[in-house]
Amino acid sequence: MKSLEGSNSRIVSVGAYRPARAVPNSEIIDRIESTDEWIRQRTGIESRNFARPDESVIDMALAAAKIAVERSKLSIEQIDTVIVATITYPFQTPSAATALVAALGNPQAAAFDISAACAGFCYGVGMAHDFIKSGTSQNVLVIGVEKLSDFTNPDDRATSFIFADGAGAVVISASKEVGISPTVWGSDAQSRDAIVMEPSWIELRGEIDGDKWPDIKQQGQTVFRWASFAMSKAAKRILEKAGVSASELAAFIPHQANIRIIETMAKEIELPDSVIIADDIRTSGNTSAASIPLAMDALLTKHPEAGGGLALLIGYGAGLVYAGQVVQLPPAWNS
Numbered sequence: 001m002k003s004l005e006g007s008n009s010r011i012v013s014v015g016a017y018r019p020a021r022a023v024p025n026s027e028i029i030d031r032i033e034s035t036d037e038w039i040r041q042r043t044g045i046e047s048r049n050f051a052r053p054d055e056s057v058i059d060m061a062l063a064a065a066k067i068a069v070e071r072s073k074l075s076i077e078q079i080d081t082v083i084v085a086t087i088t089y090p091f092q093t094p095s096a097a098t099a100l101v102a103a104l105g106n107p108q109a110a111a112f113d114i115s116a117a118c119a120g121f122c123y124g125v126g127m128a129h130d131f132i133k134s135g136t137s138q139n140v141l142v143i144g145v146e147k148l149s150d151f152t153n154p155d156d157r158a159t160s161f162i163f164a165d166g167a168g169a170v171v172i173s174a175s176k177e178v179g180i181s182p183t184v185w186g187s188d189a190q191s192r193d194a195i196v197m198e199p200s201w202i203e204l205r206g207e208i209d210g211d212k213w214p215d216i217k218q219q220g221q222t223v224f225r226w227a228s229f230a231m232s233k234a235a236k237r238i239l240e241k242a243g244v245s246a247s248e249l250a251a252f253i254p255h256q257a258n259i260r261i262i263e264t265m266a267k268e269i270e271l272p273d274s275v276i277i278a279d280d281i282r283t284s285g286n287t288s289a290a291s292i293p294l295a296m297d298a299l300l301t302k303h304p305e306a307g308g309g310l311a312l313l314i315g316y317g318a319g320l321v322y323a324g325q326v327v328q329l330p331p332a333w334n335s
């Protein structure tokens with residue numbers, strides 16, 4: 001059998017889409033007996049963005065993808081593989097990725113979705129790297145997109161202030177240099193019940209009347225403890241596998257679930273002050289699969305000097321599942 005010539009890979013560009021409507025804590029609190037101060041202190045969240053009712057996962061993914069492709073300087077026809085990470089596309093099949101490639105005008109690209117919740121983007125980055133390394137793909141578009149406002153109960157005190165909408169995309173291309181480390185990934189599936197979306201479509205069969213709809217439910221403290229400590233250990237394993245020390249990082253871009261989790265992780269990994277820590281949670285909330293590319297875009301907008309530097313990425317969420325890698329950040333477009 002002929003072996004294909006593989007290559008290293010790197011992220012060549014990032015793009016983001018945030019829905020126009022910013023929703024401050026003051027709009028959320030009345031229905032859950034909460035306060036702006038409590039939400040800020042316990043999560044870091046000040047506001048988040050919600051999509052319009054008529055704005056779909058595909059609309060948001062398309063907007064982010066177009067920016068990433070434009071910044072990559074590639075033509076859309078050069079993108080041979082499209083991976084969409086999402087848990088809020090409301091159809092099992094055909095996939096969000098096929099809707100996206102059709103909308104992008106590149107309907108012959110390989111296209112599929114992955115369901116790995118808030119770890120989905122890093123699962124996609126790992127796959128994109130491996131596809132390029134093995135010679136299967138040359139230029140891969142990885143998108144994390146969520147419309148969590150459709151799947152969050154505004155009266156649920158444990159979730160309504162956390163989740164939000166948005167899309168982030170990266171283009172990953174073959175490269176001479178090593179721009180993406182091997183991925184560290186896994187699951188902790190005995191804690192599957194810690195974050196769920198229910199009832200299932202089957203339970204809802206014939207019952208959709210506006211009152212019943214799948215919503216996310218979570219055991220906040222269980223997830224908080226797991227994220228803070230097990231994920232700090234996973235982050236250390238990512239650095240070890242990459243052969244990179246914390247002091248060599250330009251940035252730390254973890255899943256944006258809670259600022260206290262992010263700060264605990266940064267302490268456990270012993271990040272020096274020189275490392276820029278993504279805190280997009282403050283104005284974007286938790287956008288699940290979209291959170292890391294949105295945070296990457298925000299970080300490079302604010303700190304263009306970090307472009308080309310190394311960043312530690314780690315995503316974790318429902319499953320429970322996790323994945324992460326060290327990547328070379330794309331050049332900032334605004335530097």
Ligand SMILES: CC(C)(COP(=O)(O)OP(=O)(O)OC[C@H]1O[C@@H](n2cnc3c(N)ncnc32)[C@H](O)[C@@H]1OP(=O)(O)O)[C@@H](O)C(=O)NCCC(=O)NCCS
Nearest residue numbers: 033034035038042118157220221223224257258316317318
């Ligand atoms: C959800 C989360 C912010 C809750 O914070 P917490 O500190 O664990 O809150 P607790 O559930 O322990 O509740 C603490 C107190 O706040 C109160 N509280 C809970 N929710 C509240 C809310 N929305 N507003 C105001 N008070 C609230 C509780 O009643 C409790 O009060 P008490 O001390 O008088 O009994 C936190 O657990 C978390 O971020 N978990 C991880 C979530 C996550 O990462 N999810 C996504 C993974 S992808």
